[in-house]
């Protein structure tokens with residue numbers, strides 16, 4: 001039997017202070033609590049957390065969408081066979097002790113929407129979140145979670161290098177505050193990354209496992225300019241080359257480049273795989289276009305080439321037959 005261990009390890013704090021254990025687009029369960037209202041222990045062992053854990057542990061996955069969650073679709077990542085689950089989680093599942101999950105090891109700092117770009121698939125304008133509020137949330141989360149956390153994901157709602165609060169925390173990182181932290185993951189568009197920025201990151205961070213997710217959504221200057229405005233293609237390539245050098249030296253352990261598939265870029269899927277491979281990166285990841293409320297319904301349907309009724313859907317399926325899609329770095333996360 002397959003189970004998902006994500007709700008046993010992941011703790012993501014969102015801009016509205018909700019706590020989520022998984023990407024909200026992948027399931028219908030909603031948050032398990034609010035970070036500012038009570039302690040991490042109470043949220044983590046709350047009835048809602050227990051109900052969700054049970055649903056991913058009894059084989060039903062009744063709140064999870066297999067056509068949206070790449071892990072449920074592909075049986076990879078946190079979706080594993082029960083016998084392969086870490087012993088402590090396996091025993092909780094076998095004994096139905098869903099209120100006894102150990103405190104979360106993975107912290108997702110997804111509460112700052114500040115970003116230098118306004119990608120249509122995400123937002124309609126440049127957003128700069130109130131940094132006093134961001135700081136308040138972060139202070140609360142740090143006080144609550146810091147001692148147990150082994151992994152931090154910086155980003156997911158905005159860009160870490162655009163966020164003064166997250167950026168300054170990184171530059172002044174204090175290892176004593178996070179004694180078990182071993183892995184930092186950057187989710188970024190790279191536009192504000194540079195050699196100077198890398199130099200500012202202290203050795204205490206660089207000693208850890210460092211991984212990157214880079215949002216790109218195109219393999220050409222024209223498409224990138226439309227899907228990632230006002231991002232600059234030449235700057236992106238320059239930043240990718242800096243990252244490629246760090247990856248080649250083993251200073252960065254893994255780089256995944258992300259591509260949200262839509263009408264204006266699906267022809268570039270093979271070129272994207274070649275680009276990512278030439279840079280020496282580890283994964284070219286493709287996901288289908290979601291509507292996060294930024295598109296009118298007709299506009300979304302016009303862009304969502306993965307939908308069977310789309311006029312270009314057959315052409316899209318032909319592109320998916322390209323042999324490059326079989327390359328080991330190509331990951332069709334939740335494409336149909």
Ligand code: SF4
Pocket residue numbers: 004005006007021022023026027056061064065069070071072078079
């Ligand atoms: S199966 Fe997918 S949607 Fe469900 S909890 Fe796991 S990762 Fe999230």
